[in-house]
Amino acid sequence: MAAENAAEQGQTAGEYIIHHLTYFQSHKPSGVVDFTVFNFDSLFFSILLGVIGCWLLWLGARKATSGAPGRFQAAVEILVEMVDNQAKGLVHNATSRKFVAPLGLTIFVWIMLLNAMDLFPVDLFPALWGKVVGATGEDPHHAYLRVVPTADLSVCMGLSVSILLICFYYNVKIKGAGGWAHELVTAPFGTSKNPIVAIVLGICNFAMQMVEFVAKTVSHGMRLFGNMYAGELIFLLIALMGGAWTASATGVGLAIGHIIAGTAWAIFHILIITIQAFVFMMLALVYIGQAHDHH
Secondary structure (H helix, E strand, O other): OHHHHHHHHOOOHHHHHHHHOOOOEOOOOOOOOOOOOOEHHHHHHHHHHHHHHHHHHHHHHHOOOOOOOOHHHHHHHHHHHHHHHHHHHHOOOHHHHHHHHHHHHHHHHHHHHHHHHHHOOOOHHHHHHHHHHHHOOOOHHHOOOOOOHHHOHHHHHHHHHHHHHHHHHHHHHHHHHHHHHHHHHHOOOOOOOOHHHHHHHHHHHHHHHHHHHHHHHHHHHHHHHHHHHHHHHHHHHHHHHHHHHHHHOOOHHHHHHHHHHHHHHHHHHHHHHHHHHHHHHHHHHHHHHHHHOOO
16 A cells, blocks of 8 residues: 555655655644644544543443453453552552542553554555545645654653643642742752852752753653654555565565564564553653652
């Protein structure tokens, strides 16, 4: 399918990849950072999969019985117990865990579903979207669609910034506004009775705290984005391998390599999808747990 689409559109391999990496946007960004741009495809699939994830969790709770659980209920119970145990080990405030544990479960399920979109054939949804756009009289060759929201840096950074805001909330709730403000200027280097030294240490402490918040937030989002973006690129390269064989009708090795590489990477990618969802959830719990600790 990749080669057929590329051939019909007269695309080179590079143009094919660029086409698949272009978002369905409100307008082209004016720079590297442009907060007026909306990636409609990322928003659509994120919201849709978020609704599906909530529906699956609601269905698991609705069908829960006290007797022998079915396979679906057992899977949900294992997942809930796993997240709850992690939350207990990282967030030691029982009241906070009533919100944090369900939050961790929601994060894991949601990101798992977002990542799993990478397992669909790379041309499936873009080809369907091209037909829809073509039916409206527009040029289907300029119909762009990306279906893996976690391969969108804005989505990943949005998720990590949300965790940062939750950490700010718990810092204020647990320590009080004054207590957190005091911590910002006294940790990690402490303070001094000498007013000049205390001011110098306060500036250094506050700068280090800001660096820590920024570093944690950026690395939190970039880790998820980098792994999923790389996975998407590899799927595109594997698709081009099969496309090269389809276009030339020669080179059986390309066809065999396409099947073997595609199967092997898809199986391995299932592990990546799960690990990345788990790592993002765990870091969220770690950061929220740190917001409860006094320095």
